[in-house]
Amino acid sequence: MSGGRVRWCTDLEKNALVSNFERRGWQRVSSDDQWNVYWATVGTVHRLFSPDHGYRLNDNQILNHFPNHYELTRKDLMVKNIKRYRRDLDKEGSPLAAKGRDGRYLHLDLVPDTFMLPSDYSIFVQEFRRHPHTTWIMKPSGAAQGRGIFLVTKLSQLKRWSKDSKAQARSYVISRYLDRPYLIGGKKFDLRLYVLVTSFRPLKAYMSRLGFCRFCTVKYDASTSSYDDMFIHLTNVSLQKHSGEYNDIHGGKWHVDNLRLHVESTRGKEAADKLFDDMNWVILQSLKSVQSVMINDRHCFEVYGYDIIIDDDLKPWLIEVNASPSLSATTVADRIMKHTVIDDVFSIVCPDNRMPDVRNPGVPTREQMGTFEVLYDETQDVAVVAEKEKRRTLTRRSSSTWK
Amino acid sequence: MADDDSSTGSAVSSDGGCRPMDVMFLRLLVEKAVLAKGASAGINSISTSKRSLPSTGAAKHDTDPMAMCREAIQEYLRHTAMKHSLQQQKAWIQPPVLGDVELDFFQAARQAWHRKIDCRLNLIITEHHMPLTLPSTSPNSATLPSREVFVDRTRPEPLKTSMFVYDHQDLLREYLALRNPNMREDAYAPLEFAGPRFATPSLSALRSLLHDLNPSLPQEAKIRISRRCWTQYNASPNQPSQATAAPFVGGKHKPSLPNTNHCLCPTLATHAMPYITSGCPVAQRATLWYMATCGADPNDYALKYDELWHEIRQVRRPVDHLLAADAKYQTNLDDNYFVFYDVILEVMIALIRDPALSSEYGCTSLGADVVPNGIVPFRGLCLFVAPLAFIYPRTPQLYRVFVKLYTRYFRLLHTLNEYPNGIARLSQTFLDLMQVRLPHLLLHLKGLGVNPLEIAFPWMFQAFSGYLLPEQVLLLWDRIIGFDTLHVLPLLSFALFAFRQRALAVARTKRDVEFVMADLRSIAVVPLMQYALFARDIATAA
Numbered sequence: 001m002s003g004g005r006v007r008w009c010t011d012l013e014k015n016a017l018v019s020n021f022e023r024r025g026w027q028r029v030s031s032d033d034q035w036n037v038y039w040a041t042v043g044t045v046h047r048l049f050s051p052d053h054g055y056r057l058n059d060n061q062i063l064n065h066f067p068n069h070y071e072l073t074r075k076d077l078m079v080k081n082i083k084r085y086r087r088d089l090d091k092e093g094s095p096l097a098a099k100g101r102d103g104r105y106l107h108l109d110l111v112p113d114t115f116m117l118p119s120d121y122s123i124f125v126q127e128f129r130r131h132p133h134t135t136w137i138m139k140p141s142g143a144a145q146g147r148g149i150f151l152v153t154k155l156s157q158l159k160r161w162s163k164d165s166k167a168q169a170r171s172y173v174i175s176r177y178l179d180r181p182y183l184i185g186g187k188k189f190d191l192r193l194y195v196l197v198t199s200f201r202p203l204k205a206y207m208s209r210l211g212f213c214r215f216c217t218v219k220y221d222a223s224t225s226s227y228d229d230m231f232i233h234l235t236n237v238s239l240q241k242h243s244g245e246y247n248d249i250h251g252g253k254w255h256v257d258n259l260r261l262h263v264e265s266t267r268g269k270e271a272a273d274k275l276f277d278d279m280n281w282v283i284l285q286s287l288k289s290v291q292s293v294m295i296n297d298r299h300c301f302e303v304y305g306y307d308i309i310i311d312d313d314l315k316p317w318l319i320e321v322n323a324s325p326s327l328s329a330t331t332v333a334d335r336i337m338k339h340t341v342i343d344d345v346f347s348i349v350c351p352d353n354r355m356p357d358v359r360n361p362g363v364p365t366r367e368q369m370g371t372f373e374v375l376y377d378e379t380q381d382v383a384v385v386a387e388k389e390k391r392r393t394l395t396r397r398s399s400s401t402w403k
Numbered sequence: 404m405a406d407d408d409s410s411t412g413s414a415v416s417s418d419g420g421c422r423p424m425d426v427m428f429l430r431l432l433v434e435k436a437v438l439a440k441g442a443s444a445g446i447n448s449i450s451t452s453k454r455s456l457p458s459t460g461a462a463k464h465d466t467d468p469m470a471m472c473r474e475a476i477q478e479y480l481r482h483t484a485m486k487h488s489l490q491q492q493k494a495w496i497q498p499p500v501l502g503d504v505e506l507d508f509f510q511a512a513r514q515a516w517h518r519k520i521d522c523r524l525n526l527i528i529t530e531h532h533m534p535l536t537l538p539s540t541s542p543n544s545a546t547l548p549s550r551e552v553f554v555d556r557t558r559p560e561p562l563k564t565s566m567f568v569y570d571h572q573d574l575l576r577e578y579l580a581l582r583n584p585n586m587r588e589d590a591y592a593p594l595e596f597a598g599p600r601f602a603t604p605s606l607s608a609l610r611s612l613l614h615d616l617n618p619s620l621p622q623e624a625k626i627r628i629s630r631r632c633w634t635q636y637n638a639s640p641n642q643p644s645q646a647t648a649a650p651f652v653g654g655k656h657k658p659s660l661p662n663t664n665h666c667l668c669p670t671l672a673t674h675a676m677p678y679i680t681s682g683c684p685v686a687q688r689a690t691l692w693y694m695a696t697c698g699a700d701p702n703d704y705a706l707k708y709d710e711l712w713h714e715i716r717q718v719r720r721p722v723d724h725l726l727a728a729d730a731k732y733q734t735n736l737d738d739n740y741f742v743f744y745d746v747i748l749e750v751m752i753a754l755i756r757d758p759a760l761s762s763e764y765g766c767t768s769l770g771a772d773v774v775p776n777g778i779v780p781f782r783g784l785c786l787f788v789a790p791l792a793f794i795y796p797r798t799p800q801l802y803r804v805f806v807k808l809y810t811r812y813f814r815l816l817h818t819l820n821e822y823p824n825g826i827a828r829l830s831q832t833f834l835d836l837m838q839v840r841l842p843h844l845l846l847h848l849k850g851l852g853v854n855p856l857e858i859a860f861p862w863m864f865q866a867f868s869g870y871l872l873p874e875q876v877l878l879l880w881d882r883i884i885g886f887d888t889l890h891v892l893p894l895l896s897f898a899l900f901a902f903r904q905r906a907l908a909v910a911r912t913k914r915d916v917e918f919v920m921a922d923l924r925s926i927a928v929v930p931l932m933q934y935a936l937f938a939r940d941i942a943t944a945a
């Protein structure tokens with residue numbers, strides 16, 4: 001099993017995946033055969049890890065999702081985990097959980113204020129009545145591609161929604177809408193960043209340098225009369241594609257380098273550096289918040305698509321995390337970029353095209369990381385390692401402390 | 404140097420104490436002077452050089468920072484032996500004198516060319532029944548549309564977005580057809596490629612002109628190190644991939660200006676030019692370009708801009724639609740500039756309809772109604788505005804800088820003119836460089852039936868905007884402004900051919916050649932220009 005060609009299979013027929021596998025000379029098999037690398041959908045992964053499936057992965061098999069990735073990728077669970085993480089840090093008295101004068105967390109203000117509906121409805125109403133002129137955005141927890149999202153300015157709009165029994169069956173999250181986003185050329189945009197996580201305990205996360213900004217096709221209009229026009233407010237490509245102004249040569253997508261150039265030219269170098277540092281910080285904290293609840297199966301790795309919006313004060317806000325970021329390409333540049341991202345993912349996860357071996361996770365070299373950079377590697381973080389060493393010598397435990 | 408003595412003297416003693424911004428800028432120049440001195444003396448740390456600075460003056464200078472700065476500036480100017488005297492730098496503020504060469508065969512060709520494009524413009528207008536003057540207020544509303552509404556309503560209709568009056572192919576054809584009647588055809592074995600002969604600067608002349616590109620001086624450049632090079636640099640894992648290689652610093656060798664639009668003392672503005680020649684740090688480019696091009700006039704241009712737009716909004720003209728067609732076409736194709744469509748269109752309409760500029764350009768025969776400024780919109784005009792949209796978020800400033808850059812440089816690129824910086828001379832410089840330094844390559848291309856000018860001309864026509872990444876275009880334009888010359892364009896074109904000569908040498912058809920030279924997205928401008936100027940073995944680099 002250790003020799004021979006790497007066998008791969010996939011549930012998604014995407015060019016970015018198939019061309020990468022074929023370029024490496026790996027052998028395609030079906031999911032019923034013995035595979036080494038499986039790029040699966042989330043449904044398949046749930047099935048594989050369900051107790052009645054009885055399928056044990058051997059040491060040469062890797063899978064592209066963690067069993068309970070939904071802790072991070074469902075909007076309501078992500079918010080729940082972040083809130084719990086903040087409360088825990090607060091109880092510990094950690095300096096990370098410091099709060100400012102207005103009661104907001106200084107360093108852990110990762111997401112806009114969010115409530116789960118219908119469970120937190122009363123708390124939400126209290127908050128709404130305290131700030132009556134703010135706008136809120138309603139999103140279904142499990143949906144993607146901008147489906148079912150609408151903006152709320154009055155409680156009566158919510159009452160209308162709650163009467164619709166079909167909508168009430170699904171859980172929704174309602175969060176404060178960022179009505180002053182950072183505009184470029186008068187248009188609203190959001191950022192998509194790719195983060196590869198190979199393990200949660202210890203946390204090993206790599207962020208790709210190849211992210212992109214998705215622009216709305218229509219100029220941003222902050223007035224309330226525009227709240228019905230989703231082309232102004234939602235940046236999802238699957239939505240913007242249907243606008244009359246959409247163009248599939250550039251696809252409304254900008255490379256992150258252009259964003260950096262724009263911010264640095266107009267707001268200065270410190271502001272640009274701080275913005276990108278803050279984005280790294282937000283991503284890292286979101287990963288740390290689910291670190292303890294994730295099932296850290298060593299056969300798993302995952303590529304998350306982080307959606308981040310920047311507001312006018314250059315503060316990044318985490319909007320959501322996608323477990324299956326879209327691998328279809330809308331433009332030529334897009335296709336090249338997604339191909340490179342997957343190429344580098346496999347260069348880190350299966351270094352040198354060897355058979356994947358979960359017993360010896362190595363540290364990827366600079367060349368293997370390609371366009372990825374280390375976001376956080378707990379094994380290399382000197383402070384954490386020293387702490388673990390100290391604890392180990394104190395309790396004289398010989399078994400591994402990474403559980 | 405008596406002249407610059409008085410000018411720096413006035414800078415320092417103009418108003419009682421210097422404003423904080425002026426002090427900061429003087430400090431910048433001091434540090435640059437010190438670095439330049441340090442580079443030549445082999446000292447790398449600023450602190451040690453700074454300690455040696457006060458020794459140039461009397462003990463009194465230790466206590467007088469202004470005098471110290473003045474000394475340093477004069478030292479710096481002496482050190483770089485600036486051929487461009489301060490008068491020339493002041494020329495930015497006065498209208499440019501573009502050369503006293505007037506060749507009559509050129510003039511005849513130019514008039515024929517003007518007639519051609521007038522004809523084409525006329526055809527477009529009559530075919531689409533575009534009214535020459537259309538009041539922009541509808542009969543039942545008395546108020547003028549606002550600027551945003553006016554720009555929004557400027558649509559390419561009834562034209563198609565692919566409609567244009569002329570583009571670089573047309574101009575190239577005109578240029579190649581030019582023949583100097585004084586020259587015997589066999590007197591000089593011409594490359595069948597070129598238009599009329601001019602004296603052009605040789606590589607060594609360019610080298611002394613562009614001396615600040617010397618690799619021993621720290622430059623602003625953005626390069627990305629490829630995966631293979633990492634092993635050469637012996638980088639350890641977990642290092643950021645944008646670590647800078649030795650001579651290219653990302654703004655680290657220049658202390659940063661606070662990012663404001665303060666006005667500086669006007670004489671200090673003339674010192675911005677030498678500062679720009681080694682590239683501007685990204686964060687300061689806005690201020691530096693504004694200072695270099697517009698002098699440092701007070702910031703009330705917003706009012707003038709509004710007045711200008713008040714004039715423009717009254718009436719709609721057919722050129723507006725042509726501009727909209729060009730902007731739509733270019734921004735649809737380009738994945739860097741599509742965001743700025745509205746800004747670009749606004750600035751271009753202001754340029755074409757600005758009555759203050761009509762004295763600059765020879766009016767075409769169609770008269771001021773159709774072509775208000777003598778500028779006929781052509782395919783690619785909006786690409787000159789696009790990179791500036793990254794730097795200036797506010798349109799009045801953007802417009803002002805763009806007008807200065809256009810008047811001084813860009814308009815020489817798309818008209819038939821014989822000025823020293825004009826496209827005809829630039830093309831000739833390019834071909835001469837190719838012939839002198841890369842003769843084998845040129846012969847090979849000639850054998851394939853490829854005219855390298857056909858490939859390089861579109862690049863130079865657009866000043867590389869739309870071909871390179873925006874960041875690289877801005878770095879290139881830094882050098883254009885800093886050295887006050889457009890000759891970096893043929894230099895870069897030549898450097899590109901030299902860089903890819905190995906791939907070109909194995910090309911078998913014209914399409915192969917076009918394919919090799921098609922994609923410029925991965926090009927880093929500064930190292931290439933340095934390679935072309937300072938590499939010892941440019942001709943035998945294969």
